[in-house]
Amino acid sequence: MNLLADVIIPIALVTVSYALCLVIGSLYRRLFPHLRHLPGPKNPHLLYGNFIEISEDDTASTHEKWAEKYGQTYRLNGLLKANILVTQDLKAIHHILRYSEEVYHKPDVARAAISRLLGDGLLVVEGEKHKMQRRVMNPAFGPIQIRALTEIFVDKSLELRDYWMREIQKSSNKEVIVGAGLSKMTLDVIGRAGESNQRFSQSFALQLNVNHPTIGFNYDFEALSGGANSELSRAFAAVFGNFNRTILDFLRTQFVIFRNLPANPVFRNARGLMDRIGNELLQDAKEVARSSEKQDGLIWTHNLPDHQRMSDEDVLAQIPTFFVAGHETTSTSTTSAIYILTQHKDVQAKLRQELLAVGTDSPSMDELSALPYLDAFVREVLRLHAPVTFIARAAVKDDIIPLKEPVIDVNGKTLTELHVKKGQLIQIPIQSMNKDKKLWGEDAWEFKPERWGKEPEAATKFQVYGVIFLHSLVVLELVLAGGSPSSSEMKAILFTLIRAFEFDLAVPKEDVTFKRPLMVSLSRPMAKSHLPERRLPVTLTPVTRDN
Template identity: 55%
Template sequence: MLSLSDFTTPILIVTVSYGACILAVRVYHRLFPPLRFLRGPANSNLLFGNFRELADDPTASLHEKWAAEYGSAYRMHGILNSSVLVLQDAKGMHHLLSHTEDIYQRPESARWNLSRLLGSGVLVTEGEKHRMQRRVMNPAFGPIQVRALTDIFVDKSLELRDYWLKEIQSSDSKTPVIVGAGLSKMTLDVIGLAGFNYEFKALTSDGDELSRAFSSIFGGNQRNFLDLLRIQFAFLRKLPIPANPRIRHAREIMDRIGKQLVTDAKKLAELPEEKDTKSRDLLTLLVRSNMNTSIPEHQRMKDEDVLARHETTSTSTSWAIWVLTQHKDVQAKLREELLTVATDNPSMEELNALPYLDSFVREVLRMCAPIMWVFRTAIKDDVMPLKDPIVDVNGKMHTELHIRKGQQIKLSILAMNKDKKVWGDDAAEFKPERWGKEPEAAHNIPGVWSHLMTFIGGPRACIGWRFSVVEMKALLFTLVRAFEFDLAVPKEEIIFKKGVMAPLARPAAKNLPGHQLPVVLTPVKKDN
């Protein structure tokens, strides 16, 4: 008669053998990655790989140096010696961005981390759900809607101008203004009104509870070592570890107020459009689009998916101000053009009709892309074509790369925007005059806007790029007409924050608070 052990022992052996095979395959892939033949920098840290070098680089230029040495596709070492393909090849980028729904997706670890902060919205979803969300959202981000929001951009820019005037009038004329703080408040106010018809009151007061909740989520580095481990290892996320109480409380506030905003927007969306004369915000337009009866019920977004998210316009404008302090001739030329406009309240068409402002914004977003890189992971095997052949460590030339499922890929946005093979030998120089006569090679860059990778491209391109560009133009129009900008510390004291890249003074610079951009503002005389 068969005993229990006669059944359990074979099952145990098969289970252990299967687990051992999976472990062996993973160890093999870790030790012998498929793209190990590619050239690239040596591993500089057993735990963090080359990411430690990148984090310690004050100039944010390592990817440019590596591409110049190893080519437009090279290998670097990631966390725990994982293999990362760094891509700066126009054809390869176009292939990847064209297949971000079916082959190359945002890494699961990044999606988990974003969902922890923002919920399961359009930044996190993949596949058919993401395509459905984009179809519903697209009408709310078109040029007609952005034109209707331009008054909000301009009004809030004027509020920031007056906020800074008041600040410098109440202090010594040479006392620096921390421009990032004011820009962050202003763009938060814009997101409140333009995004979902909500008054954050960030500029006019200390802000309400939702403003403070946003600051808790976005106002600093909330990660600790345990968070980093949970991002990398999915099994740790299943442990009963309480969430960061500050983030949990902020999310509760955002969810509570967000649901009420969606409810209010639904009431406005139910009105005939000719009777709804007040709502210009994206949320109401988005809800109205989502309620369209031509959209099948199963393709509509959930209420929590339609809430607006924070933008990076304040960071881009911080970069613009930094550039103006370093190029006084550009500052003077830009101000001269802006002062030819007779009104303080320009329309979107008037802003877009200013050629030097347009060229200046394009050059800032080329040289100073706030997002330096993005990651993707291959969810199936693929063959990636290359525009520029690369030579591997064995001297063999490759015109395509065989990508294995699970391969991590890093798109180097900033380095691509400054590639000398694309933009010429003066690619590292700030020259607004280059626009209108861009080199032919730039036309191959698969970006959604202006031959740049700043807003990415393909199905996952930044949906709010029009919003961001026009808001930035409105800010610069108002501020450059009102102030002359001078850096309050020596140029050598400025370092570059990674992630959402921004120019920042070292903490010890002139005893100023660290991680800020201090600028001396001088009001422009009316007779100038």
């Protein structure tokens, strides 16, 4: 009885009190937001706020409408009446990104959702741990390292070309599901990356635990060939192809107390598979390193200070992050590119003419970089159809955000800066900014590769944070040394496929949408008639070359 009175009851009371404080604090911040004086749209839904309007809009016209009505900076209603600051103001964005390490972190809700699927990798951690992981991973993504990966990009693109050629030969309608083949191909690329790029290997596995230049992330997923190892490919297809979210999925991401609820079996099985393969890769690397240490006198990095190396858990968390970085973003962007080719036959023909002038099926990085129209095409695809449509941040301390364009609040007061409180949610609408007529001119909504090289001055300034730097959250986090594996791989794929096939849409144009389901991050073209799988069927016609 004394134990109950002296220990259990006090602990229970403290726990309940703490939980109530969290709930009351959360409700107070939602019902009485600090920036409630900012203009913004009305709240149409108590649970989802304005998010339904955003998810139903596949063109960014909703954000454009709000920006025209309320200005470059306004307030939005999020889930459960959360107060969100939305800004397209370049000065404000510069400030937010500049102080992303110290003040503006990814929101807890986003981090929890990513962590549940991918673990505590580079996309999740913040602060000193984030700096350490970036420092270790950074050397893998420099221009020299990406150049070394070009051969793999091209080889796997040729394999995808042959795979699709076999598919249409077996099919009477010559159709392929674009995203399915691209996802398999890009997963195979990630698996082979450590095979040809020693610095990539070193950054991924060796600097983390062992100092040996020939061990790394080297795993043949056999996704295109359908071999035994393609189980991971099927797991990824299940995860990224399944967008039916339940109420439990919603509760887990929004509320801490629900985060230990059992996960969706599809996600749980995929995560278990990634963990198992990751452990196999790590143990293989260690075993080879032990052998090499004995033979070559190499030194393990176990004696390094903790802040200079990753733990095994940190290493394992990077593996699914790499899967997403080299797999889903490139696949999504290239699917958008192929859809655009079906809608702009003149662009398709002009690209094919440029690419067929290259006298090899296996171009080097220099040869790919020397194709101006291909470069302009890729940039324009990423401008109009960024796979990640917005970036979310949350202030971890009070701050003052400067504004380039003043805001007139609901009381008629002109604001040249915003005082934000700790916990303030912020959204940067990338897709809307990439179509902003103030930045890109009156033809901002048109697909026009020719704009590159003579884009307006405002757009030139924006590019630092815009179409190249923010086109993917994953690329934003991983490409830190000036290279861009996603766009380089995309060029290699398009080079190979456009030389081999003519692309036509296999469904009516009206059947295609870029709508993004409410709790899904990536935006890609899909046929509404093929939902919920989000497929895009395309007809391929082999190109006949004149000798």
